[in-house]
Amino acid sequence: MANYDTVILDIEGxxxxxxxxxxxxxxxxxxxxxxxxxxAWGSKELKNQIELLREQAKKDVDAHSNQAVIIPNESEASAAEIKSAVIETISWQMKADRKIGALKSFQGYMWKEGYESGELRGEVYDDVVPALDKWKADDKKIYIYSSGSVPAQKLLVGYSTKGDLMSYFSGYFDTGVGLKTESTSYKNIARQIGKENDTEHILFVTDNINEIFAAAKAGYQVVISDRPGNAPLGPESKNYKIVTSFDQI
Ligand SMILES: [Mg+2]
Structure with a gap:
């Protein structure tokens, strides 16, 4: 790749x-x-998380979403009834692979406990840390941009199979800056990291071709990550550099 001083990495794939x-x-x-x-029943944090799910569920029921169920208030239902509605709410939203704030927040809340207890460890490919070391040594700034929430990103890299990797990253972005398939999102990130007029020195690595198109349109350099289990790459990917390991970047 040509000169770049900033690297932005996708997570999944x-x-x-x-x-x-x-x-x-x-x-x-x-x-x-x-x-x-x-x-966790009775904890303040769980109450807050359930309140977020409750507000979302109300919106979904009002919008006549098929599977949506109301989560009753504590004053009107037993703990068992509330728990059952929470389970139903999370279950249908996860089956639908919904990217909604209240669900993401709840998932992150549960994952936090799993990571902190050591039951979960973020799986990171072997070739990633050597590349991070090299970029650091070359004074390049490294960021994450993933559709998983920023707290979930931090848990994954903070409690990874390669140890705590948080010190490598200068910042984290999620869909708060916009969808990953829209070029305006990449412009927003560039503005936030002070590279609004210098996007050609940013390198973005992802497995998703539509994200590649969007980042390239914003002026970024791009590399496609082709990992085992990723969706097969179509003919349109042939115009870009494709790597199966970070040492090829
Ligand atoms: Mg990805």
């Missing part, structure tokens, strides 16, 4: 296997939810 999210993180929530609710 780029530094982390897609299977980690689908086969470890998501099942951790669905299979552990009931015992988690029993364990």
């Amino acid at each position: 780029t530094i982390t296997p897609i299977t980690f999210v689908k086969e470890t993180l998501f099942p951790y929530v669905t299979s552990g939810l009931s015992t988690f609710l029993d364990r």
